[in-house]
Amino acid sequence: MWAVYKKELKSYFLSPIGYIAIGIFLIVFSLIFYLTTITVRQYDMGNLYYNTARYGLLLIIPIITMRMFAEERKNGTEQLLLTSPRSITSIVMGKFLAAVTLIAIILAFSLLYYVILCFFKAPNLVSTLVCMLGFLLVSMAAITAGMFVSSITENQIVAAPITLLLLFLPDLTGMLSIINLMGHYQKFPAGIISLNEIVPLVAYMVMFILFTIIIMQRRKSIK
Amino acid sequence: MIEVKNVTKKYANITAVDNISFNVSDGEIVGFLGQNGAGKTTTMNMITGFIEPNEGQIIVNGYDISKKPKKAKKHIGYMPEGVPLYTELTVKEFVTYMAELKLLKGKEKKENIKDVITKTGLSEVENKLIKNLSRGYKQRVSLAGALVGNPDVIILDEPTVGLDPKQITEIRSLIKNLRKKHTVILSSHILSEVSQICDRVIIINHGKIVAIDTPENLENKTKEKNTIILTVEDPNKNMDNLKTVIPKIEDIKLLKDNQDNTKQYAVTSSNEVDLRKILFEVLPKQEITIFELKKAESTLEDAFIKLIDSNKEYDKNEENKGGKN
Secondary structure (H helix, E strand, O other), rough: HHHHHHHHHHHHOOOOOHHHHHHHHHHHHHHHHHHHHOOOOOOOOOHHHHHHHHHHHHHHHHHHHHOHHHHHHHHHHHHHHOOOOOOOOHHHHHHHHHHHHHHHHHHHHHHHHHHHOOOOOOOOOOHHHHHHHHHHHHHHHHHHHHHHHHHOOOHHHHHHHHHHHHHHHHHHHHOOOHOOOOHOOOOHHOOOOOHHHHHHHHHHHHHHHHHHHHEEEEEEHHH | OOOEEEEEEEOOEEEEOOOOOEEOOOOEEEEEEEEOOHHHHHHHHHHHHOOOEEEEEEEOOEEHHHHHHHHHOEEEEEEOOOOOOOOOOOOHHHHHHHHHHHHHHHHHHHHHHHHHHHHOOOOOOOOEEEEOOOHHHHHHHHHHHOOOOOOOOOEEEEEOOOOOHHHHHHHHHHOOOOOOOOEEEEEOHHHHHHHOOOOEEEEEEOOOEEEEOHHHHHHOOOOOOEEEEEEEOOOOOOHHHHHHHHOOEEEEEEEEEOOEEEEEEEEEEOOOOOHHHHHHHHHHHOOOEEEEEEEOOHHHHHHHHHHEEEEEEEEHHHHHHHHHO
């Protein structure tokens, strides 16, 4: 798993993807910071993370996940992975954890804004960390969805909009509340860790990880 | 070392590989020959565990690839067709990644990577990005990926396709050096290459094995006539009557009328008759001067074409029989 993890994490920064993801996050986070903290003078880190998750993740997750399996399949490097003595589960988990690490790196940049706010009125650190934890969990769930979509196509350009729809439609239409990730990121921004939010997010993650593993296993027999 | 038992692979209504069986022994180099779409790559993909057969069993080093994939794959190095590589990595990074995928660790990993890079002649470019390398070097990188971990079985799908003659010779000599230490299965369209490198050849057509034998045996088995290539000076045009003088000759064909007043002929007899001695004895008596006399070698290419054609005829007859029934 760690071989795949290391290589995937390195690949994010050898290609523009890692930098684009960080850039988009910073633009969205800064814009919301400006609109709330600077303009309205609202020192609410929870609101910042909530809105960044709602609008920023929609763009970041498809960019991060679209190439995960689709690119390997298109380039034929999938053959190198699947003929190695590594299990499909370890390959999937390696790729998943690399994407999670990228989000964690991106989140670390957001602490800059906490430092800036400390000059005026220091926000509650624990609440901020809880917001970040929630953001990370929502991101992890969104990554699994994107990873699953990437495993069913060999075209990145197809994978990205499908992931976008999968993440955006439930939130936009209010339907399928179970798979509406933002519906499970309501208490974290208030600094509350709630099992009612953690359990659905973890279930969402496990479901899509399993789907991805099944798809990859199935491909061996239908290829 | 490798046992393929009654393996079949179907895609919807198409049977890509149809009930094939063969064994490859330790240290052997076996060549897969076949037209495009014959089932070579599908067979190789099944041996490496990339795809699963619908029926049959594949055993690599005593492990069933479907039941014990991790153990079986440890013994396999695969160079897939089309040379898929992570082009954003450097050569060393790629080989390191392949070593890690093959579960190598610590000192063993370090030494193995160094050894493979040296063996494949990549030392000079080990810190270059793969995307900036020539096709020949990319092919070597792919081969290095297959060799790392020192696997017992190495499977090479079209290892020399798209290379220039010099690169082909280099890759070929690399493969030849793998003999004895590794069991190698390779597919190729270049029949002379298979003939030079391989101990045995498997000819596959429409998913079925048409022949398995050594290149020499295949050439001899499919040889129907004995042909002598003869270059002579014949001022009295006695070659025209040679068939009557030597009744064992079945046919004489003029191949070339050379500018130095010599002519080249193809003299054919039945497979059992060797005309060389008779020609040396008779031609001087007929005032024919021999400039060159050599036995025309049957090539693997001839054998391949004959076997494929006879298989096509067989298939047609079977279809007709089926139609009549």
